[in-house]
Amino acid sequence: MNTRQRIALTAAAAAVSGGLALAPAAGAVAAPTQAKQASASTLRAPSNCPRGYLCVYPEANYKGTPKKVQRNNDDLRHYGGAFNLPLSAYNNGTRCSVTVWEKPHHGGNSAKLNRGTGWKFIGGNLMTIYSNKWC
Numbered sequence: 001m002n003t004r005q006r007i008a009l010t011a012a013a014a015a016v017s018g019g020l021a022l023a024p025a026a027g028a029v030a031a032p033t034q035a036k037q038a039s040a041s042t043l044r045a046p047s048n049c050p051r052g053y054l055c056v057y058p059e060a061n062y063k064g065t066p067k068k069v070q071r072n073n074d075d076l077r078h079y080g081g082a083f084n085l086p087l088s089a090y091n092n093g094t095r096c097s098v099t100v101w102e103k104p105h106h107g108g109n110s111a112k113l114n115r116g117t118g119w120k121f122i123g124g125n126l127m128t129i130y131s132n133k134w135c
Helices: 003-017
Strands: 053-057 067-069 088-092 098-103 107-113 117-119 131-134
Touching: 088 107, 107 117
Parallel strands: none
Antiparallel strands: 053 067, 053 088, 088 117, 098 107, 098 131
């Protein structure tokens, strides 16, 4: 069972049992849903995220092989990998924030990630990252 399936199963169990809502791990900031904004963790960029890039990881805490983009993208589906099931992301851009959307052409839920910040655990707020726009 992969990490995403374990998270979904745990969340379903908590909902059925009437348990408390799952919270991100200590120090992690979940990606906000739709128009909500949240402050992300400011920390040193992961070593495998080059300056000037948005790096999206298939595992929490910036683990695994990241997918990297520099420019605005209307459709990231053809890149596959971490964009399909993102669990963490870091904005190592040089000048501004980046907004990501769960659907191509800037559709669906979105979240803004400020320059020099990252989400150590995205959770279920953005099941995919299929488009992005800087500033």
